[in-house]
Amino acid sequence: MPLTGRWTLTRYLIEERRRYPQASGALNALxxxxxxxxxxxxxIVARGALATNAAAPQAGALNVQGEVQKPLDLLSNDIFLRMNEWNGHLAGMASEEMDEPRPIPEAYPRGRYLLLFDPLDGSSNIDVNVSVGSIFSVLRAPAELTDGSRELRGADFLQAGATQVAAGYALYGPSTMLVLSVGNGVAGFTLDPELGEFVLTHPAIQVPEETQEFAINTSNARFWEPPVKRYVDECLAGRTGPRGKDFNMRWIASMVAEAHRILMRGGVFLYPRDTKDPAKPGRLRLLYEANPVGFLMEQAGGRASTGRQPVLGVLPSALHQRIGLVFGSASEVARIERYHHEPPPGDSDAPLFAPRSLFRD
Known part of the structure; x- marks a missing residue:
């Protein structure tokens, strides 16, 4: 960063583009x-209940996830669509709030990218004035879609997270922040309300390697798989347990706020697969939440996983696919993965020491 002052988001993107002389600038504009x-x-979020009026889209219906849509969910979704449908940089959009992907209107040119987004993550927390955010992911569109050879399909978005061109989130808290990666590390920008610009305040964000914090919804403990229960029990055992140190537990129930805390000061977040609803292999959405957050974590030196494999390597099978997710400090996530792949403590393949053995109590 130059000594003359902080960079704006525009300048940051221009400097990143200079690393690729062949780039067209379309990604920057998008x-x-x-x-x-x-x-x-x-x-709108800053106005709280004052923002909900007769002009806002009606809510109360269920989205494709079976969740009740709030007025601000719909309004935020509409803003994302209107702000991005006209620019000529997109071939289509998909949102957590829409059953099907949205093609670009015929009045506008098609571009070479696809945009996926959760327009207002954590919206259930707005009523109690807890931080919420927007999450987004950018993919390359198939060539035949870009040149108009065929129409948009849901399958166009079913790309592994490792193929993302860019990803990020906006955090609407005491200050508004935009955290972004274009594949060259992670940078954080704070909205200057006087300038109306995002200003670079957190260059080269790195997830701290060591942590003493974990985040999980313990009300689901009875549904956890043994590796998750083992990890949490070891953390709760504290200094006298196998980890040899005390841990603090956090739980905000807002994905963006959880991810931001971990990027800023480390930790590990778990929303794992469990047995609460066997029909659902997880709670979080792969394309709208897990992949963009996973991309940021990996770019910041952290790790993101399903608990069993890197989340960015998962090939999506459905537009609104759910998945278990663990992310944060790399060593902690690696430990949780290891617990999923090794036998539970006390188990043995040796017949003499198996549960039905000569030495059974």
Missing amino acids: LLDVSLACKAIAR
């Missing part, structure tokens, strides 16, 4: 439009 959508949503 990300600036995404940031504009986030600014608009930030203003």
